Amino acid sequence: MEISDMGKIEATILHTLGTAPGERMKADDLDFYSLLRRQADEGRLFFNQRRAIIFNTEAMGTLRQQLVETLDQELAMGVLLRFGYAQGYKDAETLEASFEWESDTDWLAAGLTLHRLGGVVHVEAQKIDFNRETGDFYMQGVWRNSYEAEEHLRCYGPAEQPICWTLIGYASGYATRFFGRELLALETACMGKGDEHCCWEIRPVTDWGAEAEPYLKALQQVNLAHQVRKAQQQAEEALQHEQLLRTIINSTPDWIFVKDQEHRYRLVNQGYANSLKMSPEAFMGKNDLELGFPEELVKGNPDKGIRGFWTDDRQVMNTGQPLVNPYDPATINGEIHIFHTIKTPLWDKEGKIWGVLAFARDITDIKQAEEANLERTRLNAFIADVGAALTQSGTLREMLQTCTEAITVHLEAAFARIWIFNPVENMLELQASAGIYTHVDGAHARVPVGKFKIGLIAQEREPHLTNDVLNDPRVGDKEWAKREGMVAFAGYPLIVEDRLVGVMAMFARKPLPESIIQTLGSVSNMVALSIDHKQVAEITAKQAIELATAAEVSSAASTILETDKLLWEVADLTKERFNLYHAHIYLLNEIGDRLNLVAGAGDVGQRMVAEGWSIPLHREHSIVAQAARTGQGIIVNDVLKHPDFLPNPLLPNTRSEMAVPMTIGEVVLGVLDVQSDQINYFTEADIFTKTILASQIASAVQNTRLFESVIEAQQEMAVVNEVLQEVSRQLDLEQLLETIYNQIKHIVSVDVFAVGLFDPSVQQINYPLIYDDNVRYEKAPGPVLPGSRTEQVLKTGEPILINRTPQELEDIKLTPESALG
Template identity: 55%
Template sequence: MGVLTRFGYSQGRGDAAMLAETFNWETDMDWLAAGPSLHMLEGVVQVLPEFIEFNRETGSFYMHGAWLNSYEAEEHLRRFGQSTQPVCWTLTGYASGYATRFFGKELLAIETECVGKGDSRCYWEIRPIDDWGAEAEPYRAALKQIDVANQLVETNQRLQKQIAENTRLFQQTEAIVAEQDRLLAELRNLSRAVEQSRNTIVITDTQGHIEYANPRFSETTGYTLEEAIGQHTRILSSGETPQNEYKQLWETITAGKEWRGEFHNKKKNGDLYWEAAFISPIKNVAGEITNFLAVKEDISDRKRTEEIRADNARLNAFTAEVSLALTQGTVLTSMLNTCAEVMVNHLDAAFARIWTFNPAENMLDLQASAGMYTHLDGPHGRVPLGKFKIGLIAQERKPHLTNAVLDDPRVGDKDWAEREGMVAFAGYPLIVEDRLVGVMAMFARHALADTVLDAMQAVANMVALSIERKKTEQTLTKRAAELETIARVSTAAGSLLDTDKLLQEIVDLTRQSFHLYHAHIYLLDKAEHKLELAAGAGEVGRQMVAQGWAIPLEREHSLVAQAARTHQAVVANDVRLTPNFMPNPLLPETRSEMAVPLMVGDNVLGVLDVQAEVIDRFTEEDKQINLILAGQIAVALRNASLYQQNQAALADFKQSQAVLRTTIDATPDWIFIKDQNHRYRLVNQGYANSLHLTPEECIGKNDLELGFPEEIVKGNQDKGIRGFWADDREVMDNGQIKFIEVEPAFIDGRPIFISTIKVPLRDSNGDVWGVLGFVRDITQREQLLAEAENLYRASRRINEAQDLQTIVAAVAEGGPVSLLNRVVLFTFEQNPAGMVEAMTVAANWYNGQGNASLPAGATVRPPHFFDN
């Protein structure tokens, strides 16, 4: 750094001193500005000062700017590679030396940015050395040495000047020769710098005629120096630079100021190129402008890069805006119109259009138009497949591109194209997989670059996918609405069981949901061989129903009758061209009609008839949807009919059930039904009364929960009791009726005897699921039989007895009175008056409980009789 900086510093300080002595500067600013200009003439750098401010009184100085094409930085990169510190040491030394000599105070130039260390440019600042602070320290030592030397040189120069002044009369000839030698040397140096400069340097007269140009001029423009000298600089004009730019240029430089700008010039061979130019006036000693100096740099490569970047940015913006319109839009026509406007705005199209393909008609429908034409009607509003250039693009499924519209055989109106200045056309088929969905095209008044065409192809693919997606969404939305209608019909079918209300609800739903002109339903009267209008949508439909509208089944000119006869859906998408259409004065706007039979199996119940106000309303998909709807309606009609029949049968059943229940409850016998778990499912009133419960309180409970003793329910082998549940299980397992003539039971804690019949109950599969029981209380019968048996046995003992004691025992043990513990037989002794005087025990019986009776032969007087 030290040697190069000191070298530059010496050169700069010397140049400043030389210029101060050689020229009589009008202003300090002119003297200071001469330094950068002289530096550029040396060919090592292009100096672009950006800011200059100084005050000699206060000692303040600040200047900054840029160095372009620094030879020092480029050589450092070529020889040593990239540095970590600025490398333009000679340049900073030159600037420091020149500024210091000019200002009379130590100034320091420091490079803040440098190409040599990887920055995009070389940038410098000049300040008083003390203002830099610590940053100036590396430079102080290097500059201090040269400052002393320069002071000695300047002192020596002043001495030499004085000596020369004293001896000029004697040495005038030698001094002039020496000065000429010096100037010639400097001129040679300057000439070499200019000749070897990588920039174009041109000097003109005050009118713009070329007086000098360096070799770089010839390399750049193709003109030899001989061809260029004497020519006006307008030989390089391409017509691309605006005239006001030249006007501003001449006004600036003729006013004695510097001008910076860019030219889009033309070479000798006609090629265009870009130049960055710095033009400054050259003045004589009197301050008059004698020439203009232009230092120019070829920036064509940079401009091409900028143009490519600008084109890429424009095309990226074009693609991004189209993508945004396609992803955020909700209505297809609006989305496509935005895309067409984006093509016009970003690609500078004269106009752009987008068509969608209607496969049913083989027709392309214009959906969007932007630019000089925005209407959607006219001859190109609907383009048949294969017609015109748009129809051919769709048919061939290939793009059609041209930058010579007037020579294109597919452009029919050449006069229009020439009149409007059309140059290019680009048309693309919009294809998804192998399906054509539309065409996108545009005209332009300029040629279309390959990059633009590539971007349009990418956008065409995006638009095609979006059209397909949007149409799919529309189809799904329509199908969802149709399926929702079918679901609502199903809901109505499940909730409305009145046939008239059901059919009216269905036709109203159908017309509203499918956006139809009309809908009505006919029901077939087989006996009368006619179709009677059962329900019609809206007020017109109700009028037709009220008028008793009917169609004979065999009527020829009736789509409704045809559908009923053929058991198939019938569609007329233009009723005016259909001979079987039967017009209705109440429906004058009908243009399309579809009649669908209401079928259950092979039976026709009626016809669903729907009508639209436009032609071609009903597609094959619409027919399938309406067939499903008709099936739902037919099922709903059948269900409503079955419901009405079931309601009548249910009413009969309920009446029979009521009679049966009354009969069961009036029966004195106990009747019940148990399931496999011995829980009661039915109990009649008699059974419930015996338990002091209601029939409802018995349901769901088993015998134990109703209070029956466990041994009666589950059995007791020791007592010979089988138990209720054993009998239930036997009946359910064997599936046979069982009769239990006598079995014990309890009511209110008292034992009783019952007679039971148990019958197995079977489901529809024949499996036994429970048992039906009939129970009768036979306690009284059993008691009578037991008493008769006892009397019979007592009678036999009495007849066979040999004494009174045996007779008394037979009566006590076998008589009708139960719970006896003593029986005594007395004989009476009476007086003549018939009064009993004594009672004697003839026989007695005692079971061992309580007090014993009087022994036989004991006598008791009447007052004491009842005591014993």
């Protein structure tokens, strides 16, 4: 365009605005159509004397977006700020040159009017205050319907900082040209970051603080090509850095991920994605629950000691401090894995925490190895303690008690027990119990083989194992198991060379792993062997002691030649030497149908003998009678539960009893009966030693009886000799009979003595001498009664011997007549 043409345009504008050269102009006089001119033939458009072009705001928004994404936000802001600044500066210059303004304020306000007329934004100046002499300047106002804010919202959504960069640049350039000093406009509110309107202020650069520095830096003239190349280089380096970082984080099997404040994933490495058999992209925007993790792992479960993913996330984001969780459970393909997790906060440019970065390493194998090592250490300690218990010098019961205590301590059993097999009664007898139950005398103190779960283990000779006690058919009292929280049971037969020696069992409140089950199996073999060795040792030691005691008792008895004295001495010695509750001796009567108590230990034994205590040989419920009938030793180790026990009020504390026959060859002379105040006191070994003792007692009794019979025969021969001598001297029959009676009384205890002389001529018996209890009386002659013992003697010429017990004699009311009849 030629200068002459521009002059024509200016004249036309002035004419249109209604002002003539030399007239003063007001800001409100500016009119859009008056400022707009078009040269149709040349296709050119002029606005405010300068060529203009029309673009829609979406195109400007796209250009703006391309600048941001190509140059980065900082460079794009600088371009747009300088673009606006240049336009504002030139407009102020043009308006100054084109019009005579009524006042400086009109010239200043004309810039606002021109921006509004151009459709850029609706401007409202709320305050204008300036003084050219002092250099003070302050202007404040509102922008409504900013095209720049609208386009930013369309492309990006709400921003965090003001974004009307061209408007800020325009206001800064126009005000600077107007005032002649560097002024800077800044937004204090912006519709582009969610505010209702854009609010702005214009001040001298020196009046602003640090908030102005980014804008001042952006307004500086730069080599854009250089900046673009630099930005591209930085972008390439950033891309390379990102690719390197991505390669690094994807090369590790550890989990690396980023979550935002809502626990939604923003970054996930390939290792994490592979573990869940997903792609990293499938994680984006989802939280842990949406990925399928159990709620208690995500939100935590204090009762189980689970902190929870989100609890840790929130702690990191609330405190701003890193967090280390050395035991962080997570599910992979339905299985629990343990992770060592480190979480650290992520900060934005404003210093706010927007998320959390996590590094998680699967340490399941390490934990399992540690737990296995701890388990091995624990089981080795258990085996060592059991081994020490099995080699201790205490009693069998003490040894087994220590074993049960080791089970409860090392294997965390609720309680553990060991029974010993009693082959005599086919019974399992509880010897040791530890844990919540320590007594050995309850309902399970004696368990018959084949009864209940313990008896079935003994009968089947197979372990019984379960980690589901409540559904185990062999657990009878399921209410008890539920109440006590029982979960597992393990019971093992104790077997040595196919011989059952007992049962070992335990209950636990948590499942038993295979390692404990195998260890218990090995320990059960150790316990079985130790029980067998201990029993053999105890039996051997006990037999040695008891055999020595039996020899001592036998030796003491061998010096006694009177049967009664012998038996009393043996009863006392047996009780004392064998540490028994009581001992007494029964002898079979001459008829062989009754066992008479002839001696007993202590005062109790004397009272029982004095009371004439006896037992019929064929009494069904009698241990003593059974021993005499069978010729075998009998043991009852819990008399209160045995039907053949005959209680005696003089022996109220009897709990175990053993009866052993006193035999010579196959002939039973009597029974040695011994009693203990302890349950399960006697064993098969006791039968062996007591049988030897009983045989020695029987021999001693036979010897004393033989000695007594010899003495008695000698005494009788002396009486016979004396009677024969008296017969040779006496001619009087009555005197002779008196002498015989008196001699017989010295060797025999006589209650009734009678002499009858048979007269065959009259078939009568005369009675020259009759004594009844040492009182003589007369009896008239009488006939021989048919079937009487007198008739039998007269016919056979053989004597008759009749033995009766004191009770029988009492029952028949013995008289001279009954004795002779």
